[in-house]
Structures are given as C-alpha cells and as structure tokens.
Amino acid sequence: MEELERSSFTFYLSFEKAISKLDDNNQLIVYRAISRYSLFGEIPQVDGFAAIAWELIKPILDKSRIRSINGTKAKGKSKPNLIGNQNAVSKNEAKTKLKQSKNEAKTKRDRDKDRDKDRDRINIETKVSNGADKSTRFVPPSLIDVQEYIQKNNYSVDALTFIDFYTSKGWMVGSNKMKDWKAAVRTWQRKYRNTGNTSDIGVVLKDNSPDKYKKGW
Template identity: 30%
Template sequence: MKRDQFTFYRSYYEALKNLPKRDQTAVLMAVIGYALDETEPSLSGVPLSVFTLIRPTLDSGRNKARNRMNKCGTRSDQTENKLKTNQEQTCKEGEKEVESEREVEREKESENDSYTPPTPSPRGKRFSPPTVDEVRAYCQERNNGVDPESFVAFYASKGWRVGQSPMKDWKQAVITWEKRRKQEGTEKPTAQIMNDETYKYIRAMYQHKEEP
C-alpha cells in the first residue's frame, strides 16, 4: 500500500545522528522508501541494524493507516446504503399520499353519483328564516323525524348560511337532513353530518347556477 505521508519519530533521529553521514543518508532513504512505498531496503552492517530497529514502528504506522482506510470505506458504504433506504422510504410515503388522495377523490365521486340536486328557490324571492313551528309543520308533513329545534338552532347559529353562502331554500335543507337521517339511521343529525350536508348544499347551488 502506497502512502503520501508517515510519522517520523524522534527515536529515528536519535538512532541516525551518531552514524557517519553516508550511513545516515542510506538509512534515512531506506526508512522513507519503506514507509511510503513499502520498498525493501538494500542495507548491510550497522545501517541494516538501525533500520531493523526502526522497522517495527514503520509497520505499525502502515497497519494503522490501512485500518483507517478500511473504516472510511465501510462508513462510505453505510452512508450510501442509508441514503438508498431513505430514498425508498420517501418513495413509499409518496405513493401512500397519492393513494390517499385518490381514495378521497373516489369518495367524492361516489357521493356525487348518488346525490340528487335540490330544487332551488324561485329567483327573485327573498329568503326568510323559518320559525320552529314552520319547520315542525313541514317535518310532520313529510313524516321524516327531523328535530325542528335542532335544525333551526343549527342554522340560526350560522346566520342561516350554508358554508359561506346565504341559504336560499330551508325546505331543501330539511330534505337533505331527512335523507342523511335515513342513511345514517340516527334520530338527530350529528355535527359531522350537518357539515357534510352543508358542503353538498353549496355544491348543488353552484351546479344550478351553471345550468343554462
């Protein structure tokens, strides 16, 4: 394994400084060549003995460098695998969101298919909020079981508005409550049911406006 650097310890210097200049150069070049390129030196005598003393620390430094490289490689693989896992998880979550949106659209389409648009109030006729007695009489006429007090209290609290639009036909709203009551099998419409009916009423009124 070739290296770009290595650690030169003071003990190397202490071992070299008492050698003759020529032997110092030979041992120094042997240390550098072995530490960086793992080149086996051609030494003999005292220079070989000095190099032999230094060699174990050079081998130790090489092994540490190799272990560091292996760890970096392992971390790189782990990071890559983690990124792939995150990408797969993100894709799955995106697919779930799309499927959820499609399910909502299918439910709306199903509601539209089974929904009968209400008969709008005559044009030009100003809406007048009904009394509890009027609602009660209409409910008794239809024998629908709708609670007139709950009906009046609910829409009165909203200013007789359906969503953001003013109510135009309270009898149609009663019919809507009546249909939902039959579907749900409950005696009185819940807040959630009433919100659903509000949405349907607005939608029906807009559809009527768009008709030629």
C-alpha cells in the first residue's frame, strides 16, 4: 500500500461543477472517493447519483496518476500500480482496466447526449402539439362563407365570381399563396368603389340575397 500513496493530487474545476449538482450526502461521498483514490489508490464503492459523478471524474484522476507515475519513474523510483486496489495487478491488467474506465465514461457521455437530444425533440413536439409553433394554414372559403361575408359588410362583389377566379389560380395572389381571403374580398370591393370597373374585380351583385346562390343547386 505504501507504493500507492501520494502526497498530493490536482482537484479540477470540472469536479466541483459535477459534484455541486448532488445533494450534500452524495457530495461528501464523491469528495471522499476522489481523495482516497488519488492519494491511496483505493477504489470506492459508490452507487446512485454519486456513481454517475464518479464515472465522469475517475478517467481524469487516472490520467493524473499516470503523470505522477511517469514523474516518479523518471526519478528512478519504483513504479506504483496504475489502478489501486488491495491485490497487486500486472501492468497489462492495469492498462486494461484504465481503458475500460475510459470506454465506460465515453459511453456515459454518449448516452447523456442522446438523452438530451431526445428531450429537445420531445420539447419541440410538445410545443407543436400545443400550437406554439404552428403557422396559420390557409383554408379556401366556401361559396357560403364568401356570400355571408359580403352580405354582412354590404359589399357589391359577386361571391361566385370571386370563388371561381381564385380557384382557377389555385388561390394564389400573384406568386404567393393567399393568406386572408377576406382581405382579398375587401380589395375587390375597394377597386370597384374607386374605379367602378367590374371587369377587374368580378360582377357586381344585383341580387345580394342568399337565394341567388340556390338557383343553380
């Protein structure tokens, strides 16, 4: 055990950020795990949220231990085990465990990324289902809709002519899809009122009663 002991280790800001998200009890567990592992090579027994934080922190501690080991070797001292435990392990076993811990940490990071993507997708779908991101989709009016709007506002535009005109154009206004058919009716009415030219805006109604549209039905 003496070969595994170190007199100091580096504590990173990223450790504090990860640990600060835990409750007080789990914070204490992780702090102690970092200290015992870094100084004495003891592998902690952690579970739950503390284990999640530990999985992220341990690969960084392993790199720090490797740097410390290389520094010790350069000074001519005996090389301690990379992964500290009560049973001495061979160099190959230590490398295997170190590689495994890195792979586990990477898998955890990838899993967290996938979870975040799923959460974002669900949030977007929820907003759409609640109407937050829905754009107003134009629905062509019926003949009765147009007739009733004209009657209500006492306009002189012929509803059937209006419907036939825009139906033939695919309900396009120039090169753009129509957004508000009532606005189009008002435009026709203004043109008639200003110019009196019915050839541009449709036939002027001589009979504005609803019965007019029932004659051909």
